Amino acid sequence: MTALNPDPDAALVERVKRGDVRAFEMLVVKYQRRIERLIARMVRDVDLVADIAQETFIRAYRALPQFRAESAFYTWLYRIAVNTAKKALVDMKRDPIVTQTSLQGSEDEDETYRPGMEPTDGETPEALLASKEIAATVNAAIAALSEDLRQAITLREIEGLSYEEISEVMNCPIGTVRSRIFRAREAIAERLRPLLDTREGNRW
Amino acid sequence: MSLPDSDRSQYRRLLSALADGDATQGEAARAFDAWREDEDTRASWHCYQLIGDVMRSDDLAKPPARDESFLQALRERLADEPVVLAPVDTAEPAPVAVVEQPAVANARAGGWLGGRWQGPIAMAAGFLAVIGGLQVMRSPSGGTTAGPVALAGAPAASGSAVVAAVAPAAALAPVPQTQATAAQLAPYLAAHRQSTMNATFQMPGGDIRNASLVQPAP
Amino acid sequence: MIGQPSLAPRRPARAPDRRGRRAVLRSARAVAVAMAVAATGAVQAQGASAPAENAVELRNWLHRIHEAATRSNYVGTLVNSAGGSVVSSRVAHYCEGRNELERVDALDGEARGMLRVNDEVRTLWPRLRIAVVEPIDPRASFPSLVTGSEQRIPDFYELQVQPAERVAGHDADRLLLKARDAARFDHLVWTDRATGLLLRVDTQVDGRTLESSAFSEVKIGVRPDPNAIYAELHRADGYHVLKPQVRSTRLESEGWQLSPKLVPAGFQTLGCVRRALPMPGPDAGEASVLQAIFSDGLTHVSLFIEPYQPQRHKGGGLTVMGATHTLTRRVNDWWMTAVGDVPPATLDQFVRALERKPDPPQQAR
Numbered sequence: 001m002t003a004l005n006p007d008p009d010a011a012l013v014e015r016v017k018r019g020d021v022r023a024f025e026m027l028v029v030k031y032q033r034r035i036e037r038l039i040a041r042m043v044r045d046v047d048l049v050a051d052i053a054q055e056t057f058i059r060a061y062r063a064l065p066q067f068r069a070e071s072a073f074y075t076w077l078y079r080i081a082v083n084t085a086k087k088a089l090v091d092m093k094r095d096p097i098v099t100q101t102s103l104q105g106s107e108d109e110d111e112t113y114r115p116g117m118e119p120t121d122g123e124t125p126e127a128l129l130a131s132k133e134i135a136a137t138v139n140a141a142i143a144a145l146s147e148d149l150r151q152a153i154t155l156r157e158i159e160g161l162s163y164e165e166i167s168e169v170m171n172c173p174i175g176t177v178r179s180r181i182f183r184a185r186e187a188i189a190e191r192l193r194p195l196l197d198t199r200e201g202n203r204w
Numbered sequence: 205m206s207l208p209d210s211d212r213s214q215y216r217r218l219l220s221a222l223a224d225g226d227a228t229q230g231e232a233a234r235a236f237d238a239w240r241e242d243e244d245t246r247a248s249w250h251c252y253q254l255i256g257d258v259m260r261s262d263d264l265a266k267p268p269a270r271d272e273s274f275l276q277a278l279r280e281r282l283a284d285e286p287v288v289l290a291p292v293d294t295a296e297p298a299p300v301a302v303v304e305q306p307a308v309a310n311a312r313a314g315g316w317l318g319g320r321w322q323g324p325i326a327m328a329a330g331f332l333a334v335i336g337g338l339q340v341m342r343s344p345s346g347g348t349t350a351g352p353v354a355l356a357g358a359p360a361a362s363g364s365a366v367v368a369a370v371a372p373a374a375a376l377a378p379v380p381q382t383q384a385t386a387a388q389l390a391p392y393l394a395a396h397r398q399s400t401m402n403a404t405f406q407m408p409g410g411d412i413r414n415a416s417l418v419q420p421a422p
Numbered sequence: 423m424i425g426q427p428s429l430a431p432r433r434p435a436r437a438p439d440r441r442g443r444r445a446v447l448r449s450a451r452a453v454a455v456a457m458a459v460a461a462t463g464a465v466q467a468q469g470a471s472a473p474a475e476n477a478v479e480l481r482n483w484l485h486r487i488h489e490a491a492t493r494s495n496y497v498g499t500l501v502n503s504a505g506g507s508v509v510s511s512r513v514a515h516y517c518e519g520r521n522e523l524e525r526v527d528a529l530d531g532e533a534r535g536m537l538r539v540n541d542e543v544r545t546l547w548p549r550l551r552i553a554v555v556e557p558i559d560p561r562a563s564f565p566s567l568v569t570g571s572e573q574r575i576p577d578f579y580e581l582q583v584q585p586a587e588r589v590a591g592h593d594a595d596r597l598l599l600k601a602r603d604a605a606r607f608d609h610l611v612w613t614d615r616a617t618g619l620l621l622r623v624d625t626q627v628d629g630r631t632l633e634s635s636a637f638s639e640v641k642i643g644v645r646p647d648p649n650a651i652y653a654e655l656h657r658a659d660g661y662h663v664l665k666p667q668v669r670s671t672r673l674e675s676e677g678w679q680l681s682p683k684l685v686p687a688g689f690q691t692l693g694c695v696r697r698a699l700p701m702p703g704p705d706a707g708e709a710s711v712l713q714a715i716f717s718d719g720l721t722h723v724s725l726f727i728e729p730y731q732p733q734r735h736k737g738g739g740l741t742v743m744g745a746t747h748t749l750t751r752r753v754n755d756w757w758m759t760a761v762g763d764v765p766p767a768t769l770d771q772f773v774r775a776l777e778r779k780p781d782p783p784q785q786a787r
Contacts (some may be wrong), residue, residue, distance in 0.1 A: 008225030011232045017508045021282055022240050025275060029246075030253045032274055033264045050243060050270075054278055061285060062590075065501045065510035065638050066529055127267055135265035138258040156224060157256040161253075172226045174226075182220040189251045193312035196268050201270045284588065373593040388734075389741060389759075390749055391699045396724040396761040398543070398556055399715050400693075401545075403722060404488055405609055407623050407635035409526030412536050413502055415545050417552060417700065 006162065009073040016064055024064075028057055029204070031074060035081045042085045052088050056081040134195055141188040149187065152180035216248050223252055391414035477576045483597060484575075486618035487611075493517050494619050498590065498640025499529070503745020504633040516646035523651045537651050546658050553661040556668065559693060575719040578602050578688040579609070587612065589621040590637040599720060605686040605768045606721055607632065607745060613708075617642055625745035625763055633763070635742030666708075669697040676712055677779050678727065684775035686768045688718035699726075701734065709734075716772070723762035725772050730757045740766050747772060 007013075009030075015023035036053045060080050065074055068095055142150055148170070155161045155169060167174045218235040221227040227235060250268065257264035268392040397411035430662050460522045494596035497514045510529040515522075524538040538558075545554040594612040610631075612622040622636035673694050674677065680691070692715045698708040712727040735757040738750045749760045749769040758776070760769035 006225055008223065010225060010367065011222060011227060015232070015236055019503065019508075020236060023236055024282065025279065026239060026249060028275060028278055029250050029271070032271060033257050033266055037264060050274060053274070057278055058281055058285065061282065062639050063499075065508065066499055066512070068529060122391065127270075128205075130267040131265045134254070135258055135262040138255055138265070139262075143261065154259070157259045159321075163224060176219055178217075178226055180300075181224065182217050185220055185252050186216065186257060188255050189248070192251060192255065193247075196247070196254075203268065204243060204250060204275065232741050259445065303439065321772070360433070378572060389750075391701065391725055392759045392761055393743075393746070395697060395699060395711075395713060395726070396722070399559060399724060400717075400722040401543075401558060402491070403618070403717075404484055404491070405611060405623060405720055406517060407500060407502070407620055407637075408491070409500060409511050409513045409522065412526045412528050412534065412545075415528075415534055415536070417547055417550065 007072045008162075010069065011068065013064070013069070013073050016061075024057075024061055027031035027073070027077075031077060032057075035077065038078065038081055039047075039085045042089065048088070052085050054079070054083045055088075059084060095135055106181065130195070134192065137191050137195060141191045142184075145184055145187060149180050152177060153184035153188075156181055212244055215245050216295075219245065219249050219252060223249070254285065387416075390414070428471060445524065480576055480581050482612075483581075487613055487620055490614070490618035491515075491620065494642055494758060495644050495646045496618055496619060496640055496642045497644050498637045500526075500635065501638050502633070502635045504746070510638075512739065514647070514650055516648055516651070518646055518648045521648075523646075523648055525651050525654065535654070536550055537655055539651065539655075544655065544658070545656075546661065548658075551661045552664060553658050554664045554666065556666060559695075574688055574690075575599070578606065578718055579720060584610070586615070589614075590639045592616070592640070592642070594621050605688070605771075606718060606764055609720060612636070613640060627765070633746070665697075666700070669696045670694070671696050671712070673712075673714055673781065676727075678712075678714075678776055679779050681775045681777055684771055685716075686718075686764075686771050686775075689716040689772075690718075691715070692717050692722070714776075721763050723760060723764055723769065723772055725776060726759040726761070727776070728757050730755050740769075742766075754778075 009027065012023050012027050016027070025131045032053065035056055036049055039049045039052050039056070043052060060077050060154075062081070062096070103193070142153070151170060152166060155166045156163075161169065161191070163174050163177045170177065215235065215238045218231050218238070222232055222235045239249065250271065254265075254268075285385045295373070321345060393414040394411065394416045400406070401411045402408070495516050498512075500511050500513050502511075509531070510607075512527045512529060514525045522538070522540055524536070526536040528534050533548050535546045535548075537546065541558050543556050543558055545556070547553075549748065550683060572718045578601065579599040580602055582598040582600055584598050587594055587596055589612045593615040595615050597611045597613070598674045599609040599611065608626040610624040610626055611620065613619060614621055619640075619642055621640065622634065624636075625632045625636045671694050673691065676694070676696070694714045696710060696712050699711045701709045709728055714725045714727070716723045716725070730752050735750070735752060738752055741748045745763040747762065747764065747769055749758075749766060751758050751773055753773065753776075758773045760772050
């Protein structure tokens, strides 16, 4: 990793390597949706997607000592996911019980593919509606942000710039970048939390 | 356990910085502890990550229920996986003062290479010491990453008559380790490991971590 | 740079050959015996179990573990955690006829690897293009064969069979070798149930883990790939070769003796060598050092003795890395360095147990 583009996951990976399993959970929470979406492009059965995603994370956990930070953690995880899914497909092809509809050929690896809401098998109408609501809330909240906050969080989350790079673009100290991104997140989270907090007790 | 509201904002800030790789070691350590202890921290982490995902792609917007059960299921499987890494026991008080090691210089401010091997150590007299593994360097203790504690030799309470009375603990307290002393000891460690590799209760390849090399500098 | 070795088996693992199969059957029978012994011993497990009962059981475990270590073909990733730092390596071990081949590649820190063919070990440093060649002493590798330590170990460690666990995807038996005194540490050992291969070893004191070495994943019973070792040896052909001098000797002939009252209980001298240790320092790059190696059957202590040199030998004291303690001390005109996975007090005793032999009385001419 270059000095200008350090892996933001480095701290978490380091912590997991020191024996903190729960730090690995933080990585799971971060990447689970993306990994599942990636797998869903290769495998149609929703339960199977979740199984393969679980398998991916277990493999990543086991192989973490071998991870040498020559690539970003997500790149490495991505490859594990693809390999795990491919292996599952190969195993399925051998299984006469598996039907053709479970298999899907496309391997579109475009990270920011935006076709709109893709209906996936197994999602209830309520879940679909809830998803739409979440997306709408986030988008509305961003639109309501002040220019500074919106620019900061957009540069970070969509353009993937580091704090250093953002401070250059926005011509302000890194401390200000950190503060703006936090305030942007909290402003969006304030609107989002009521939608997410639907159960009592420990959810995570 | 949950944190008082005044602390919540503080921890959320740490999470935000950690999410972007901008937390210092101390901040990250506090954030990891908060993740263990505090539901709001975990929920906020999920919330921030979800926000980022949705900003990049609407179809990553998902109600949390499925994500929550995914994590619960994975937790159970992870519990089955043995933690092969030595647990960092931070709860136990040190019977002897933990020795603070001088920080190994690292390339980035607040970077995560603190304590990581950076390259050969140049010795004063024109020798080059290359120490293979990280073992010899203890990472600077950033609050909660203190490793196992040094022991003062405690006299045996058992009936073994041959174990004589032991020197007072102070005489056996560990000395601060510098790069120079680490380089000094490396050849002895390497020789010791090499002599005892393949002993019955040793895992294989054990001496690779202490392998070291000292050469006249070119 | 040693890249990732191609350690993946080229064909699916086959059933062990006849000799391997016999070894497996022998081991299985040994395990059955061990299990039976453990079962009858389990009733007494609540209290301390006596050394005599332990000895039979322990002998079976020892043999099984040793067989598996020398005969198995396996490939895996090894993780060692100590003092908050984690070091990983990739390990391959093959048994080819009567030859034992081993390859270890470090996955962290300076690029380095180890290649072993039977008793010769080569440590390669690709960035520096240096190969260090050293023999290993077979006596150190299986003490119980030579010194009957299977008899001694139970005197100093209590064997407690623990509930089984899974390690690196394998069902594993778990044994606790609990130190009977404070001169040594507890060892918690996981072995593969099917083959007896060591999967994980933790060094503990008072229930706290000081150091842990374990496979994070391992494939046992792979097809042997000797080329993984030989090709790598060949690749290092142009390297500068160092062969540090190691010469067998005896403490007594070097003018030293051990005071038996002070030597920590259970430790016997395994051997003594004079070796050239590379030294950083103002004078020559190598120092001639005497190394005495001791063992209680399970763990080892090295005592290094050399003439005291003020410019090089400064300070002195205890350092700790995981379970490994190092004690340095000036004793008169000598500089002692004691190293081992034992409590510091034990090292201290070794240093104090060592004394110069008195000069022989002058003979009348």
